Amino acid sequence: MGYVTAAPHPRSRAAGSARAGRRSLAVALLCGALGAAVALLATRQRWAEGTATVAGGAFPLTAKGSDVTGVPAALAVVGLAALVAVFAVRRAGRLVVAALLALSGAGIVVAALLGASDGSALDEQAAQASGDTSASVATLSHTAWPYVAAVGGVLLLLAGLLALRYGRLWPAMSGRYERGGTPQPRRKAPAVDPDRPEDLWKALDRGEDPTGA
DSSP states (O other): OOOOOOOOOHHHHHHHHHHHHHHHHHHHHHHHHHHHHHHHHHHTSEEEEEEEEETTEEEEEEEEHHHHOSHHHHHHHHHHHHHHHGGGOOHHHHHHHHHHHHHHHHHHHHHHHHHTTOOHHHHHHHHHHHTOTTOOOEEEEEOSHHHHHHHHHHHHHHHHHHHHHHGGGSOOSOOSBOTTSOBOOOOOOOOOOTTOHHHHHHHHHTTOOTTOO
């Protein structure tokens, strides 16, 4: 004998969607803000180091992430702006901004991983230090900071994916407008009876002119 499973009540489904929206919103905000901060911090750190031979001696060279590539820092700013803009738009606009947020994170990951083995910035410094345009850096080594920047990109990418999946459940920045896009009507102040002192005092408390002048 089979059993019929009762469908979930609409209220329970709505409550579940609201909880999912709140959780995803909190995670997306945390991942987006943290990812942008990590990516920006990592680009200011040392990514590569080496030496160049100048006047018969070894000259130490270092390159920051911003020297290697400016893409992660630029995309981190774009991603942070997109994270804020998600709450300023609705419907199709929110999907577009969420996609931009996700693409910013993916771009940071790609640029950081490519920069993890890039020695062109140090080669340029070696050429300037030695005065020889064909000079290149020796004993090239890289730090872990490019991979830290990539982690920041992953966090931004996750925030964008959450916005794409759950963004329709998130609140908008302004609550003055209804779903149809029309302003909500303001409540009219109650009429003031000049013969009732309590009405006059209430009108004054509301900052209104009880005389109607």
